[in-house]
Amino acid sequence: MNLKELSTILGLSQTTVSRALNGYPEVSEETRIKVQKAAEKHNYRPNTKARSLATGRSMAIGHVIPVSTKHEMVNPIFGDFISGAGEVYSKHGYDMVLTVVEDKGEEAAYRQMQSRGSVDGVVVHGPLTTEPRIDFLRKIGLPFAVHGRASGENSDYNWVDINNRRAFHRATDFLLDLGHRRIAFINGLEYMDFAYRRREGFIEAMTERGVAYDPALMFSNEMTEDYGYETAMTLLRGENAPTAFLVSSMICALGVRRAIEDLNMKMGRDVSIITHDDVLSYMPNGKDLPIFTSTRSSVRQAGSLVAETLLAQIADPLRKPQHQLLEAELMVGQSTGPVKA
Structure with a gap:
């Protein structure tokens, strides 16, 4: 099924359907949900190249990974985060660009992504207490969302973190x-x-x-x-x-x-x-x-929320940065007991 056929079924213009699927803010929530449900029902998948030309976007999100082992997010936990984020990207027609760099090569990687227009935004992983990437990404104009927070950063930015x-x-x-x-x-x-x-x-x-x-x-x-x-x-x-x-x-x-x-x-x-x-x-x-x-x-839920937050920012650049603080449950298991006399 193509865009024209989906538009005919819905009784909407191709422009409205396209904007609804791409998350444009001027489309009402009711229309957006209606269009997404119809697209799923009829197995409609937009052509990524055509969509990119129509929106002026690359339809991709970047994740830059430093190779150093002295980095807490380079571990198996990263896989579940990516799974959660990837599901959201797929639902919205986005691809994921994973770039592995030397520790000192992160800024160069971000600058290259921005200059080439290869991604519409990036996710910042493993923030430090004093996080230089936040100011850098803001200066080069590349939308971003942070998985975590930076205690030493006073400016406003998109983040999802646990308490x-x-x-x-x-x-x-x-x-x-x-x-x-x-x-x-x-x-x-x-x-x-x-x-x-x-x-x-x-x-x-x-x-x-x-x-x-x-x-x-x-x-x-x-x-x-x-x-x-x-x-x-x-x-x-x-x-x-x-x-x-x-x-x-x-x-x-x-x-x-x-x-x-x-x-x-x-x-x-x-x-x-x-x-x-x-x-x-x-x-x-x-x-x-x-x-x-x-x-x-x-961590899978965190990946989904970070992806949703970033895509919303890309769809509406004037949107106020969003913050989501997740509470962790305390689950009692077999590893604790009263102190021995």
Whole structure:
């Protein structure tokens, strides 16, 4: 089916149908929904080249990925984010351009995308607490949305984030309620904003409850299974070992669990763990009963919301930047229990 045939079925002009499918703001929401439903019903798929010529857009969104392993979003979690975003792009007739660059090549990649007109906008991943990409993208005029936030950035921009500070505040409170006082905090790289906010949540909860946190039990590194294992082994073999671990990644928590088992202890009885769970499609946290007590948030949903936010900005450049702060659930699993007497 072509555009003319779909327009005839709907009793609308080809221009109106085209604008509805491309998200133009002057088309009413009622008309847009009507057109999208008809397009799905009749399996209409717009010609990408023709659509690009008609709209003056490339009909593509860019994702620039640095190759360094010292970057918290270059991990398996990225796949679920891309899946969520990709579904939205496909629904709106957009392609995805994935560019892998050296760490110092990000700005050049963005500038090349903008000068060539190869993308209509980009998604910024893994924001730092002080994030230079935000100002740079604004200066070169390339629309963007950020997965996360930058604490040191005072200007307004599109972002979707989870409430990391509140999530880890609640997790710390939960461990304190169980009687734990020696809590080890195994975090990600704290120049990255999500890790900085999680650290603040942990410290706030401990301070509010009048419990002194021990800097010797607080760690920051790239969140790998080995990092979790080696850190936990060192702490649990030492004097005055922690009775609980608060961990920033399911992958890292698996390492902590391995260390507990290698020392012939039982998770949830001898040592408790709370981790952050990104609800990964390839790594479920148990089936009926969660293995880990966790602060749970869907990274796939975050991908969808970031994509929707960016496409709305592209459709209406004068649109006020949008912010979405997602709350994480605290799911009680088998990895936590009262502190041992």
